[in-house]
Amino acid sequence: MADDDVQPTQPDAAALRAERARSLLAELALPEKIALLHQHAPAVERLGLRAFHTGAEALHGVAWLGAATVFPQPVGLAATWSSELLTRVGEAVGVEVRAKHAEDPSVSLNVWAPVVNPLRHPRWGRNEEGFSEDPHLTAELATAYARGLRGDHPVYWRTVPTLKHFLAYNNETDRALTSSRLRPRVLHEYELPAYRGPVEAGAVGAVMPSYNLVNGRPNHVARELLDELRSWTPASLLVVSDAAAPGNLVTFERFYPDHVAGHAAMLRAGVDSFTDNDADAQPTIDRITAALERGLLTEADIDRAVRRHLELRLATGELDPGLDPYAGIGPQDIDLPEHRALAREAVARSVVLLANDGVLPLGAGQRVAVVGPHADRVLHDWYSGTPPYTVGIATALAARLPGAVTMAEGADRVALRSTTTGGYLRPDADGTLLADGPDARAAAQIDITAWGDGVVTLRSAQTGALWSAAGWVVRADAERVGGWVVQESFRLHRHDDATWSILHLGSGRWLRVQHGHGQVAADAASLSGAERFTLRTVRSGLAQVAEAARAADVVVVAVGNDPHLLGRETEDRPHLRLPHEQAELWRAARDANPRAVLAVVSSYPYVLGDVADQAAAVVWSSHGGQELGPGMVDVLVGDREPCGRLAQAWPADESHVGDLLDYDVIEAGATYWYAEHPALYAFGHGLSYTDVEYTGLRLDGADVGPDAVVRAQVTVANRGARPVDELVQLYGASPGHRLQVPRRRLVAHARVPLAPGETRSVELEAPVARLATWDVTRSQMVVEPGLHELHAGPSSAVQPLRAELRVGGPPVPPRAAVGRPLRLADYDEQHSTTLAERTREAGDVVQPAPGARSGWVLLRSVDAQGSDSLRITLARTGPGEARARVEVRGAEDAAGLARGHDGAWQVAGTAEAPTDGGRYDWWDVPVAAGPGWESLVGKVVDVRVVLTGPVRAGELTAVGASPTP
Known part of the structure; x- marks a missing residue:
């Protein structure tokens, strides 16, 4: 030009x-x-x-x-x-x-x-x-x-x-x-x-x-x-x-x-x-x-x-x-046809086939029972919009397999009779509940859906409306559970005499039948003032499920959560287990028909326990919105190949996930990066209706710099009779790293469509920078030189292909301590400490954890050559003895880098926080030399700072006449 x-x-x-x-x-x-x-x-x-x-x-x-x-x-x-x-x-x-x-x-x-x-x-x-x-x-x-x-x-x-x-x-x-x-x-x-x-x-x-x-x-x-x-x-x-x-x-x-x-x-x-x-x-x-x-x-x-x-x-x-x-x-431009089609596509592509012994896809001519609380429900979360329509799983499947589908939610159908009035609860024309029903026929019947941990929703069998107590009056007038404070959830309490009382969870008030007109209100402050009801079971939900399952060739058991209950904004989940009532519903269906598919519709993973072992197939979908049913059915019947893959692992046991409030994923062994236990369903896991074999991994270069992008060729073959949209995943590992680093972490992924019998290679670009760690000596991300690995496979847990990758560059130097303050918040390990603010506006420091008398932080590979004294910045959080003890041990290899431990800890010195001042009053305190002082001079060492009492520590500085350049 x-x-x-x-x-x-x-x-x-x-x-x-x-x-x-x-x-x-x-x-x-x-x-x-x-x-x-x-x-x-x-x-x-x-x-x-x-x-x-x-x-x-x-x-x-x-x-x-x-x-x-x-x-x-x-x-x-x-x-x-x-x-x-x-x-x-x-x-x-x-x-x-x-x-x-x-x-x-x-x-x-x-x-x-x-x-x-x-x-x-x-x-x-x-x-x-x-x-x-x-x-x-x-x-x-x-x-x-x-x-x-x-x-x-x-x-x-x-x-x-x-x-x-x-x-x-x-x-x-x-x-x-x-x-x-x-x-x-x-x-x-x-x-x-x-x-x-x-x-x-x-x-x-x-x-x-x-x-x-x-x-x-x-x-x-x-x-x-x-x-x-x-x-x-x-x-x-x-x-x-x-x-x-x-x-x-x-x-x-x-x-x-x-x-x-x-x-x-x-x-x-x-x-x-x-x-x-x-x-x-x-x-x-x-x-x-x-x-x-x-x-x-x-x-x-x-x-x-x-x-x-x-x-x-x-x-x-x-x-x-x-x-x-x-x-x-x-x-x-609201609810355009193309938006409806996209919603269905999004559901179908998000469905994850977690396990399958061949029962899926469902075949033409099969009789299918769809049972469970999500058999035909489409639920919304707090940030959901109002869908113009909804289609549930059973409805969508019945449209795909006309005349071959039965549905049973599995809710117990009951009638409640007031011991005060002798009448059954029934909704009047505007839904207000009155305790004046003459009998337990349709108008008085209630479907109880259990969501776990005693939380239930109550629905009028005649009108389909949920009980709600948005005011103090209880009405059967709600279409769904919702609101910032949920008004549609209750808990049932069984008395010793076999009568029942009902707690409205939104208000914390018990239901009471008001005198005079028998209207039901949530206004009793305690159980002693609550109405007592006799409960007659009209139909057992478990029996209904078992009957439907026995009459079918395949039973789909649709379980999961209501996004407004037992886990939502303002409320963490009480545990990870499938609700007890849903597990029992599963067992009732599976005992009646071993060709049982567990279909989980949920906002999160579950620990499934033996339920997963018993299932002929397990599929998962999030709450999918208006097209949940059609999108999931597209996968169940094989109109679409399952291509969803988990972006979050499902743990095998609750104990494997650690403390909810522990954000140090390294220490906690959290996420697939650091988890010590194999997941039930790993990050990246998802099956298809065919068999894909990983046959080759080739890199365009095995010796690279830290800023390189490696091109990896992964060869995959479809060994089955159906097409597949395979998600090829590439993970990085650094098994010889001097630090605790992720066991493996995703570095690249790509989709590859494969026809039956087809073999193809897919190229993935893997930035070497994905293998980086934070270098506390220079406050930057670095890829440390040495041998790393790339693994390819269908999930983070299954990676049959491996290639070595050698990364060049200078090693991470020891921490220069002389004349350069070492932030104790940059520790490598800690015990019984927490991080806190240095001032209201800036800085991080360490202090003993709440409830701990003392704690320590460890800084590896500290170069203290040329030092002749130590100073530490301290502040108090309260009265009493508040001190810091500095300990050292040798930690250098032939190259002068911290690779191991040399001997026991020796005391380099101690310091006491001044008695005056408060949380943000910082003092630069000399460390009185102890018997281990000579171990600090002229070496690369590990340094451990032990804090005792109401003390906060910011920086440790080695002072010398000739600071290290």
Whole structure:
């Protein structure tokens, strides 16, 4: 191309937005700017700014805004392992958000999705919202979904996605109070990659911090973490608070003395938008104004946040309606035929065939019984939208196999008679329950569905409506379980005289029959005031299931959870076991018919125990939305080959998953990276209806540098008679590493379609950087030189192919200690300590764990040559003896690197924390030399710091006349 043919460079869209935002900012008065910092920002009509608020829920479809297409839960979408599919789903959801916005301009184009918290622990109540336990797979899928939401226009965004929830948030138990202990290795190797991928890709425009604390500091004031996040992109990122989190800093966490100080700290840390007090912005305005008056903020702090707010709005085309490429989307673009087809495809591709002895796929001419609580239910979670229709498994299967399908939910059908009135409970015309039924016939019959741990839902057999107690009056008027506080769940209590009372779980009140008219209300404060009922079983659910199973050629037992019960936002799962009642229902079906398929519809993995051993086949789907039934049936009957693969392992035993609150995946042996026990169904596991053999693995180079991308050729052969869409997975391992590193971790994956009898090779690109660990000596990710391995196979547990990979480069040096403070938070091992905040705003330190009198941290490979003394920074957390003891032992090999242990620990010295000062008053204290001092001088050593009493320790420094260069 000739020089005069070179096209002028297009101006950078982000830079233009920033320039326009600065111009708008200059036109705003200070009160106007402050008002824009609340979630509900008022209009500034003279500048063309409409009223605006952050946040529309779009986790797997548009939520809370009326009818919209509902796709599978994210944990289900992840089982497709398909970035291409997730981008298409994101596009459909983004279109429907725009359609809702066109109908109602108050609908925000800043969507609060996707959730990228890695699924570290399967007991997390919000497990359904995340993608995978692998942070890199999470990043890949989240980036794809966010790209779909965002759109591909170079200037204007269809919607502006928001990453949730930053950071280290996997527990609902005391979620606004618990502190996640993240040493630097866990932070940089496991937690941050899930967020970094979408941010670096430019697929998101906002981030939401999580409620919890990390290392003692609330995430909403974690300036260092937010600075790290923003360092990944030159573009603007709006940081929006989670709901009510600004107030939590004072009311629950007690981290700041008042709301003015807390709000000021949030803005200084980099939070730009306050989601607090619902639509009432005045408290936020008053607190930020007071912070300015008290000198806790400057107007520059306000301007920085407002500029980011304006840049986000400019990205949506708000001020350029004539140029917005998405302005033509309207209400007619909801529930499009192509969205329905995509929803069905997403379900089918997410179904995972976990086990199969040949009973699947179902054949033509077979009689099939579909039984269990999910036989024909389609349930929704808190962030689900309202589907325009739903189709359950039994209905979809009956359409595919006309006349060959029977259905039985397996709920006990009962009638309850009041001992006060002598009448049976029945709903009147508006659903109100009255205790005046003359008999136990249809109007008085109730179906009891048990969800585990004593939690039940009660449904009128005549009307199909669930009992609910949204007020104090109990009515059979609910279509489904739902709401922030569930009103449709109950617990039954059996008295010694065989009568029963009913507790409404939402209110904590017992049901009582009111005098005079027999109306039932949830208003008894204690069991002693509760009504007693006699319970007549009209039909046994287990007997109904057994009867249906016996009459069928195959029985499909559909079990799982209700996403609003026993595991959801605000409530972690009580355990991982299949509910006892569902396990018994399974046994009743399987005893009647050994050709029994266990179909699990759930938001999370289960520990299945002997149920898995008994099943002729096991299949799993997340709650799939409106097309759950057709999508799953497509796989059950073989119209679609099963291609879903687990993005989260199913443990074999509850004890294998560790403590819900232990975020150090290395120490805890958590996730497939570090698990010490084999899973029942491993990460990446999933079967097909054919046999695939892995026959060859070849690398394009076995000696590479740490920045290389290795191309691996994996040869696979379809040995069966059906086509297959095989997911070829490549994992990295570093068995000779000096550190505790993942046993294996995903480095690449690819789909390869294979016809019956076909053999093909698939090329995968594996970045060597995926083998990196965090180097605490230089605060960077490094791939240590030496021998590594790549393994190929159909899952993380089955990898028949192996190739060696030698990585060159300099070794990690010892920690230089002389004149360079060693952060004790950079430990290699610890015992009975925790990480805490150095100050309210920055830094991490160590201290004995809650309830522990003492604890220690170990730093390996410390080069103390040239030192003649030690100093340690200490602070107190209370009165009493508070000291630190420094111990050393030799730890160098011929190359001067820490490879082993040489001798016993020797005391290098001790230090006592000064008696005055508080938690944030730090003292640089000399370490009085002990008998082991000579062991420290002139060697590479391991250093152990033992903390005793109410003491906090920050850095250890070796002092010498000639610091090591």
